[in-house]
Amino acid sequence: HSMTEQGVRVCLPGDKIGTLETLGQGKSVRLGAGLLQTDDDFVATKAGIVRHLPQGNKYWVENNQRRYLPSVDDLVLGIVTDKHSENYKVDIRSNTHAVLPILAFEGASKRNRPYLEVGALVYCRILVANRDTEPELSCESTTNKKGWMTGQSVFGELTGGNLFEVSNGYARSLLSPDSVIVNTLGRYLAYELAVGVNGRVWIRSETVARTVLITNAILNSEFLLPDQVEVMVKTLVS
Amino acid sequence: GSTRFNHNQTCVLVAVNGPKEVESKKEQVSEAVVEVTFKPRSGLPGPKEKEMEAILRQTLESVILLSMHPRTAISVIFQVLVDDGSVLAACINGAYVALMDAGIPLRLQVTSVTCAISADGVLLLDPVKSEEALAASCVTVGINSVDGGVVCTHCSGPLPEESLFQCIAAATEGAKTVLAFVRMTFEKQLEKNALR
Numbered sequence: 001h002s003m004t005e006q007g008v009r010v011c012l013p014g015d016k017i018g019t020l021e022t023l024g025q026g027k028s029v030r031l032g033a034g035l036l037q038t039d040d041d042f043v044a045t046k047a048g049i050v051r052h053l054p055q056g057n058k059y060w061v062e063n064n065q066r067r068y069l070p071s072v073d074d075l076v077l078g079i080v081t082d083k084h085s086e087n088y089k090v091d092i093r094s095n096t097h098a099v100l101p102i103l104a105f106e107g108a109s110k111r112n113r114p115y116l117e118v119g120a121l122v123y124c125r126i127l128v129a130n131r132d133t134e135p136e137l138s139c140e141s142t143t144n145k146k147g148w149m150t151g152q153s154v155f156g157e158l159t160g161g162n163l164f165e166v167s168n169g170y171a172r173s174l175l176s177p178d179s180v181i182v183n184t185l186g187r188y189l190a191y192e193l194a195v196g197v198n199g200r201v202w203i204r205s206e207t208v209a210r211t212v213l214i215t216n217a218i219l220n221s222e223f224l225l226p227d228q229v230e231v232m233v234k235t236l237v238s
Numbered sequence: 239g240s241t242r243f244n245h246n247q248t249c250v251l252v253a254v255n256g257p258k259e260v261e262s263k264k265e266q267v268s269e270a271v272v273e274v275t276f277k278p279r280s281g282l283p284g285p286k287e288k289e290m291e292a293i294l295r296q297t298l299e300s301v302i303l304l305s306m307h308p309r310t311a312i313s314v315i316f317q318v319l320v321d322d323g324s325v326l327a328a329c330i331n332g333a334y335v336a337l338m339d340a341g342i343p344l345r346l347q348v349t350s351v352t353c354a355i356s357a358d359g360v361l362l363l364d365p366v367k368s369e370e371a372l373a374a375s376c377v378t379v380g381i382n383s384v385d386g387g388v389v390c391t392h393c394s395g396p397l398p399e400e401s402l403f404q405c406i407a408a409a410t411e412g413a414k415t416v417l418a419f420v421r422m423t424f425e426k427q428l429e430k431n432a433l434r
Contacts, residue, residue, distance in 0.1 A: 010425045013344035014384045034343070045303055045343035047424050065239070065341025095257045095310055132308055
């Protein structure tokens with residue numbers, strides 16, 4: 001690995017990131033995407049920036065690949081492609097489709113459950129993801145226990161609005177509480193936003209014109225610096 | 239992911255697609271399948287192109303962490319745009335960069351250099367087409383810069399054993415230079431992304 005001028009730590013696959021001693025320092029080390037453990041060394045398997053989260057001592061390699069790789073607890077936007085007796089087949093932009101059990105909704109029972117059509121958009125989380133099987137999704141939340149009928153549950157079907165795709169890295173940056181574009185738009189306009197880490201973004205607002213404006217603003221600001229974002233939003237809104 | 243890799247005038251385009259669905263008769267239960275297509279600059283693919291596909295597939299099968307994506311296929315397509323010698327080396331280097339661009343997990347850092355040996359035993363690194371034609375034999379070596387191991391060797395023409403080892407030693411040095419270049423390119427690109 002090497003440090004660039006800005007102090008960003010770049011690694012290529014095969015680079016040794018550290019050993020159990022240097023990274024662990026007595027605590028356990030949690031490895032995220034792009035890192036592998038061989039004996040006592042931690043080796044990168046992807047090219048990217050090495051990131052570290054002090055809480056939980058988590059290390060991972062951040063890279064901006066176009067294909068989405070499912071991992072447990074990710075929040076994604078899926079599109080229903082097929083209905084079976086026990087589950088729905090959902091497309092989540094990864095190499096295989098995922099499976100969403102028909103009862104995996106908050107407070108759902110056999111008689112009382114949502115009926116999703118082919119083409120429906122669902123906001124859900126990844127329950128099971130390993131290399132050998134299809135990923136399994138769930139619309140049940142671990143924290144918010146409001147039932148699916150109330151319309152106030154965290155996950156579930158998203159109706160109306162506009163769905164578009166962005167790169168995975170940009171989607172993750174939109175989820176950050178400091179996201180410049182999301183906050184700047186929020187100062188001028190009222191809108192609903194759902195972002196899936198699989199590179200899908202959904203917008204809903206009062207008028208079609210406003211939804212289109214917000215869609216374009218988000219699509220255009222992927223490569224802009226914060227000051228440029230402010231200028232662009234002001235121009236669009238006025 | 240995709241790359242355009244140049245060795246001087248030689249220019250190769252490499253495109254990587256995957257991990258993606260594979261038809262059930264080709265699929266492997268415990269690992270990914272590597273599918274390679276090699277397209278020459280002009281003309282229809284023939285036996286020479288099939289040989290290139292076999293060499294490249296075997297090389298990439300040892301470079302990619304196949305067990306991370308069972309029951310899928312990773313397809314790599316090579317298109318030669320300009321052929322001025324050292325084509326195999328350009329392909330291997332291009333494939334390495336394209337695989338990293340696509341985010342496919344890799345085990346090694348493989349970079350490659352071609353050596354041409356003249357009739358009187360003089361080594362020439364990274365030959366152009368005219369130099370390859372005059373040489374007695376040509377050796378392309380792919381080196382894993384992490385531990386200096388040899389990932390692949392391809393020889394054409396007769397050569398004594400000693401020359402082969404000399405080529406490997408020279409190629410090891412050359413491969414380090416190529417890797418430094420690849421690393422620098424990635425750093426620049428990732429730095430730009432990180433600033434946002």
